[in-house]
Amino acid sequence: MLAKCIAIISVIDDTYDSYGTLDELIIFTEVVDRWDISEVDRLPNYMKPIYTSLLDLFNEYEREINEQDRFNGVNYVKEAMKEIVRSYYIEAEWFIEGKIPSFKEYLNNALVTGTYYLLAPASLLGMKSTSKKTFDWMMNKPKNLVASAIIGRVIDDLATYKIEKEKGQLVTGIECYMQENNLSVDEASAQLSEIAENAWKDLNKECIKTTT
Template sequence: MAPAAAVLSNYEEEEIVRPVADFSPSLWGDRFHSFSLDNQVAGKYAQEIETLKEQTRSMLMSAASGTTTTTLTLAEKLNLIDIVERLGIAYHFEKQIDDMLDQIYNTDPNFEGLEYNDLCILSLQFRLLRQHGYNISPKILSRFRDANGKFKESLSDDVKGLLNLYEASHVRTHGEDILEEALAFSTAHLESAAPHLKSPLSKQVTHALEQSLHKSIPRVETRYFISIYEEEELKNDILLRFAKLDFNVLQMLNKQELSEVSRWWKDLDFVTTLPYARDRAVECYFWTVGVYSEPQYSQARVMLAMTIAMISIVDDTFDAYGIVKELEVYTDAIQRWDISQINRLPDYMKISYKALLDLYNDYEKELSNDGRSSVVHYAKERMKEIVRNYFVEAKWFIEGYMPPVSEYLSNALATSTYYLLTTTSYLGMKCANKEDIEWLDKNPKILEANVTLCRVIDDIATYEVEKSRG
């Protein structure tokens, strides 16, 4: 790359035409800046939660061991697990749930019992086992097909069974035709039945058809299911109360985290100093709750939200304001990752450059308390990678170059941000060690496949908007 002075001197006196995008302002204002936790309320909730947690733990352990006064049926065990998970409290009982599922699976690994002639039971067990890592063949659903290989029309009267079959069909993998057929069959019959059902089943069916459980955002789904479960005649009051309190406590934690992110963002004052960029800190934080919602990942959510917000500034600098000569210097400065490079940059770029380096310095200081500061290096390298690829895309646009799909994807997988965000999501997770992040750094197939999917879906969803902005 040419020295900065040589690059900048050619246009310092020129009138510069910038590709400014017209982003809408933030909807949120200062709403989340000043949240203050009510410690008295939080303490009261915490005490009751501990009591309810132990009652629920005993419930699950008894169900697994068969030591309850009345031995639970298979259907009751599966429903208990399903309800605990849908209510958003399963993270308290991972071992107990794993033990229950292991016991259920080992009791009849070939699904030969008469209870598996029940569509509801078999579909629910299939989904739960798959979601917990069991390699279950979908061929077990063949018993519900007729002589012509079609799902039996008599199943259309079993709405709960169809609903569970529908949810089970969403954990399919490539080539599992029977689950593709199950999806089409269950969807058609649920759509037909929905207008004639009573609440809460009608609400569940309508909601599921709009958004399957497997593809939902966990905390949003939890809030929805709490309301649905409250309408159930046979609801468990202990579980319901526990779920409500736990949701409220986690929500208070989320507000604290969002307040921290919002104050950091306000202090940076990008809204004033970089008006060309998006003001989306709240949305960036919300995205992280979809990645991990459990309380032990509080630090991880904050760090990931700040990274997403920061990369939005860098992205908009490339897409919505910078010209190619400036971007060349900016790209090189970020590759060097040295605050002394700041003097090479135009004034507006100095703001985001310093903020970027400061952010990662803060990460290193924060993680040094756990002896994990060295992992920040991998996140920095991902940031450098995405900036290099942003610059390639900027040159393509300026030159009017239309790359072949293969060339585009080789560059665009990084600019999707998912390599960067996946690595960053590990930073604040104390359970993630250096070896885990080194594995990610090699772009394993599972990561590359997911990044490719996200890239293509993003391009499809944003094509019209991106085209209108140039």
């Protein structure tokens, strides 16, 4: 279930990053939010298989879980999918319009597009021990999930900055941080590394604290 979710979100990510025009992406974002197969005819032909595959995948999830004795959390993952698609659109809009957001604005959106908030609840789908309480907790973005998302996002930004810069990508974590704080690449990188380090501390703290 998780592998299939990763596969479909990879295709959707590429669609927003490399193929869709802004007008096409507006429509795609709207039809995903409506989650209705009757909306498919609004899409350009190359997007139709992506949309139908997305809906088919979640129908498959429903069938498989309903055949087994476990809580059906598909709707939670569906809402997470809608959220990430909306955030992909924001990213595409920034890129196409050449806007560099504030670092806070960038990070809030990038934590969603980093996929942690989608793949974490998706990973629960196949677990027999999950419950409504588990999904509610996960969808409220607990501190350990946010910390994990920050670590993944910031470390990825540090690792890919030079490649993205060569491609002309302006909306990166380092670029936003540099411009906002008037720093060099090295200075911004050091401070972003500190943000990741603090997130590790948050994650470790959440992992060892007692729970009721």
